[in-house]
Amino acid sequence: MKGTLIVVLVFAIGCLAGYSGLINLESFGEIGANLTMYVLYLLIFLVGISMGCNPELKKIIKSVSPKIFLLPLVTILGTLCFSALVSLLISGWGVFDCLAVGSGMGYYSLSSVLISQYKEASLGVQLAAELGTIALLTNIFREMFTLICAPLLVRWFSPFAPIASAGVTAVDVCLPVIIRTAGDRVLPAAVVSGVVTDFSVPVLVSFFCSL
Amino acid sequence: MFYLILTMLAGVVAGLLMRKVKSLSHIGKAISVTIYLMLFVLGVKIGSDENILANLSTLGLQALLLALAGAMGSVFFAAVLYKLLFQKDVNR
Known part of the structure; x- marks a missing residue:
């Protein structure tokens, strides 16, 4: 619980600092604009080191079986089912619109661009941009939800829960949090899940946009 | 993403080579601190993104619903999968 609180607090302070203009990443030029990426690479490198010096590494690699691809x-199935269900509560958008947004699987940059482009023909520029923004927000929220709730998800559901919740980001932004909360042994599952869902995003988003 | 996985593999190799280095047992703490740093920077990025802030009040609720549905749907399904196929591997 303490970890979750710190995570929320740090993130909130970051938001405030950005909103108030106290910290302006763009004033640092190129480095500032790409700062999140640099920190991400550092994080992933550290995760790699911690795996490398884990004495159980051999056992972890041996435990990988093809069923991990399930x-x-x-x-993906869980995301789509529940996105379809919740579309009943959302006015203004059809079930396929909601499915297209859900298929973003946490990949907010790609899904929002794809949706605003593909939907332009059927919805018009204004509505397509709106749905694109919903996709952006939805998938950012999904990433935030995973980062913040990962410890609770592991405790209440399963070690796979934060991996599923992270979607595409299981292999990048959320990976360190997943390893910290669910343990080193879920690393292969996280990488496989992140990579496979990553490939599914452009396919599923364009599919649901065409319906 | 390709470079990200490459970076991780480089880290694994570095970790393997430095197995004997004692201070590496604190790497978990270093990861935690870096996670906080990343969250902070993500916060700054979102807090200063006018496009996101301007639409938060109108589209935010729908997005929140969809995000929770997507995340929890996959969490439930994954929990069933874990129970059915993976739990016994762990207890073995």
Whole structure:
């Protein structure tokens, strides 16, 4: 619980600092604009080191079996089922619009661009941009939700829960949090799940946009 | 993403080579601190993104619903998968 609180607090302070203009990343030029990426690379490198010096590494690699590919599959299915269900509560958008947004799987930059482009023909520029923004927000929220709730998800559901919740980001932004909360042994599952869902995003988003 | 996985593999190799280095047992703490740093920077980025802030009040609720549905749907499905196929591997 303490970890979750710190995460929320740090993120909120960051938001405030950005909003108030106290910290302006763009004033640092190129480095500032790409800062999140640099920090991400540092993080992933550290995760790599911690795996490398884990004495259980051999055991972890041995434990990988083909059935791990079922995890991205159920992740995608679960997302789609519940996105379709919740579309009943959302006015103004059809079930396929909601499915297209859900298929973003946490990949907010790609899904929002794809949706605003593909939907332009059927919805018009204004509505397509709106749905694109919903996709952007939805998938940012999904990433935030995973980062913040990962410890609770592991405790209440399963070690796979933060991987499923992370979607595409299981292999990048959320990976360190997943390893810290669910343990080193889920690393292969996280990488496989992140990579497979990543490939599913352009396919599924364009599919649901065409319906 | 390709470079990201490459970076991780480089880290694994570095970790393997430095197995004997004692201070590496604190790497978990270093990861935690870096996670906080990343969250902070993500916060700054979102807090200063006018496009996101301007639409938060109108589209935010719908997006929140969809995000929770997507995340929890996959969490439920993954929990079933874990129970059915993976739990016994761990207890073995």
